[in-house]
Amino acid sequence: MYRYDQYDRQMVDTRVEEFRDQVKRRLSGALTEDQFKPLRLMNGLYLQLHAYMLRVAVPYGTLSGKQMHMLAHIARRYDRGYGHFTTRQNIQYNWIKLDDTPDILAELATVEMHAIQTSGNCIRNISSDQYAGAAADEIDDPRPWAELLRQWSTFHPEFTYLPRKFKIAVIAADEDRAAMRLHDIGLQVKRDEAGELGLAVYVGGGMGRTPMIAPLIRDFVPAEDFLSYMEACLRVYNRYGRRDNLYKARIKILVHEIGAEDYRRQVEEEFLHVKTLGLDPPAAELARIRGFFEPPAFETGLSDEIDRSDPDFAIWVDRQTVAHKQPGYVIVNISLKPIGGIPGDASADQIDLMADLAERYAFDELRVTHAQNIVLPHVRKADLYTIWQALVEAGLAEANLDLITDMIACPGLDYCSLANARSIPLAQKISQRFAAPERQRDLGELKLKISGCINACGHHHAGHIGILGVDRKGEENYQLSFGGSGAEDVSLAKIVGPGFSEDGVVDAIEKATEVYRSLRTGEERFLDTYRRVGLQPFKEAIYG
Amino acid sequence: MKILTGNDLESGDVVWWTGSGWSRHVALAVDVGDQGPAILAAEEAARRVNVPYEIDAAATPDGPRPAHIKDRIRAYGPTVRPDLSLAPGDEGALERIV
Numbered sequence: 001m002y003r004y005d006q007y008d009r010q011m012v013d014t015r016v017e018e019f020r021d022q023v024k025r026r027l028s029g030a031l032t033e034d035q036f037k038p039l040r041l042m043n044g045l046y047l048q049l050h051a052y053m054l055r056v057a058v059p060y061g062t063l064s065g066k067q068m069h070m071l072a073h074i075a076r077r078y079d080r081g082y083g084h085f086t087t088r089q090n091i092q093y094n095w096i097k098l099d100d101t102p103d104i105l106a107e108l109a110t111v112e113m114h115a116i117q118t119s120g121n122c123i124r125n126i127s128s129d130q131y132a133g134a135a136a137d138e139i140d141d142p143r144p145w146a147e148l149l150r151q152w153s154t155f156h157p158e159f160t161y162l163p164r165k166f167k168i169a170v171i172a173a174d175e176d177r178a179a180m181r182l183h184d185i186g187l188q189v190k191r192d193e194a195g196e197l198g199l200a201v202y203v204g205g206g207m208g209r210t211p212m213i214a215p216l217i218r219d220f221v222p223a224e225d226f227l228s229y230m231e232a233c234l235r236v237y238n239r240y241g242r243r244d245n246l247y248k249a250r251i252k253i254l255v256h257e258i259g260a261e262d263y264r265r266q267v268e269e270e271f272l273h274v275k276t277l278g279l280d281p282p283a284a285e286l287a288r289i290r291g292f293f294e295p296p297a298f299e300t301g302l303s304d305e306i307d308r309s310d311p312d313f314a315i316w317v318d319r320q321t322v323a324h325k326q327p328g329y330v331i332v333n334i335s336l337k338p339i340g341g342i343p344g345d346a347s348a349d350q351i352d353l354m355a356d357l358a359e360r361y362a363f364d365e366l367r368v369t370h371a372q373n374i375v376l377p378h379v380r381k382a383d384l385y386t387i388w389q390a391l392v393e394a395g396l397a398e399a400n401l402d403l404i405t406d407m408i409a410c411p412g413l414d415y416c417s418l419a420n421a422r423s424i425p426l427a428q429k430i431s432q433r434f435a436a437p438e439r440q441r442d443l444g445e446l447k448l449k450i451s452g453c454i455n456a457c458g459h460h461h462a463g464h465i466g467i468l469g470v471d472r473k474g475e476e477n478y479q480l481s482f483g484g485s486g487a488e489d490v491s492l493a494k495i496v497g498p499g500f501s502e503d504g505v506v507d508a509i510e511k512a513t514e515v516y517r518s519l520r521t522g523e524e525r526f527l528d529t530y531r532r533v534g535l536q537p538f539k540e541a542i543y544g
Numbered sequence: 545m546k547i548l549t550g551n552d553l554e555s556g557d558v559v560w561w562t563g564s565g566w567s568r569h570v571a572l573a574v575d576v577g578d579q580g581p582a583i584l585a586a587e588e589a590a591r592r593v594n595v596p597y598e599i600d601a602a603a604t605p606d607g608p609r610p611a612h613i614k615d616r617i618r619a620y621g622p623t624v625r626p627d628l629s630l631a632p633g634d635e636g637a638l639e640r641i642v
């Protein structure tokens with residue numbers, strides 16, 4: 001894992017003390033709320049429905065056990081004993097007190113964490129593949145690239161006040177586990193014909209009120225040009241992105257309005273200029289960063305056999321584990337979606353337990369996934385049964401990865417001041433309706449995503465089934481959409497028809513799954529069947 | 545009726561104007577008639593409340609009921625965590641308020 005150097009440490013410590021002074025001035029009245037709001041947002045502190053909410057950055061979703069323990073400590077000491085893991089691979093606390101915040105940030109800094117780049121119109125926390133460094137299908141570890149981006153973007157003077165927030169995702173496998181093309185910039189690490197590493201650059205994707213899939217802007221940017229090219233992409237956006245209309249300020253609107261070809265031309269022109277400025281780090285610097293992400297000291301000669309004599313354990317292994325690049329090891333997904341639970345929430349005790357497991361059995365590493373689960377990336381197959389038993393004890397052993405109950409849900413109107421409708425109670429009802437494990441497994445991979453407003457934090461545009469909560473004359477109402485995907489087969493979901501009440505949308509989903517079961521062929525997933533047969537049979541069943 | 549709400553500056557707690565101060569309990573909120581803007585300006589300037597605003601509410605036997613669900617949820621707490629509400633032992637509170 002990356003470790004802070006003296007500059008990182010000094011920057012974060014200085015920022016904590018700066019914010020401590022800002023809070024003091026707010027409480028004394030020297031700063032008005034209008035003056036203070038942009039300052040607190042730059043430190044991840046929002047004012048939500050019930051209290052202040054602090055969003056803590058988890059760069060590219062990677063955590064150590066010590067950092068995870070700190071997250072549990074903050075939940076216990078400063079919040080109400082739990083945290084909420086988000087679709088941006090971060091964690092949020094919902095009950096923070098303003099005058100505690102500098103102390104929280106100071107405690108986070110002791111374990112090299114912070115809340116910088118979790119709000120504001122800057123380049124946000126970089127997201128990545130939760131299986132980075134472990135996946136059997138990756139061609140490189142995407143995290144050194146993400147870390148280089150983090151260092152480049154943090155407090156970048158030109159890009160601190162962009163027209164709008166800016167999200168970047170990096171992957172290094174053909175399977176897209178990070179919804180890469182639904183980001184402002186999506187990057188895929190690849191090799192050219194000579195075997196040299198570089199990146200494919202996609203620009204102008206996103207969800208929100210105007211969902212778009214990012215077009216390819218450059219098929220291959222060599223490693224030595226990487227940051228200059230990123231700088232050029234951002235400069236063109238910063239120059240021409242709209243600042244007159246909040247809803248048209250994201251880069252996707254710019255790319256869409258001028259066209260990918262013209263945007264590409266301008267980026268290439270800017271790149272030729274930026275390249276003369278000497279921005280790109282020497283190869284030794286990328287190598288230095290890469291050194292922090294060297295594979296752990298895997299044991300060799302381990303058996304790949306797993307004792308499957310406990311049937312419940314066998315089911316969990318089949319569902320929650322993924323092939324690792326190292327023989328004898330496996331990637332473990334820990335579900336934060338218990339039946340009827342709150343997607344992404346974990347108690348302080350559960351967070352501590354996951355940290356303990358990482359320290360004992362996973363080379364001290366954890367990952368937060370954009371689907372609001374936790375990953376232990378490097379686990380010996382021989383340790384799986386022990387881990388599973390501990391997870392069962394902690395209520396963390398749901399075997400539902402990528403099934404209908406493993407849904408993404410934003411905090412919605414239960415917590416969020418932007419929301420129009422509640423997401424979590426709906427998620428709980430769907431989870432309970434489809435609780436039977438056999439039924440879920442029969443339906444197979446079915447990614448259901450719920451957003452409580454058009455901002456789409458719950459990724460409903462990318463759901464095989466997506467649900468958007470809206471306010472219809474003061475009543476919560478839910479729009480259903482089908483056919484989205486955030487994976488390598490990326491697509492945007494289409495609205496099915498008129499909206500539903502909370503109970504109505506659960507019934508509609510059930511009818512849709514029955515249509516799928518009656519029409520599927522072979523190994524088709526819900527998404528495949530929908531793409532083959534179209535909306536009509538689903539619509540007929542749902543609306544009669 | 546018109547009632548006033550906001551958040552406590554220090555704790556962030558949801559608060560309601562009682563006529564003489566701010567309470568966490570919506571049941572104690574009072575109808576401010578046409579005095580809302582003046583009260584809001586004075587209270588915010590004195591830092592006794594953060595980002596306050598005026599809302600419509602209905603008078604009920606249990607006290608004012610905010611017109612919009614967002615404010616009813618603010619009054620109750622997250623509906624999915626009744627243990628964190630202001631009335632954790634009152635099973636009817638969620639139904640009455642939300």
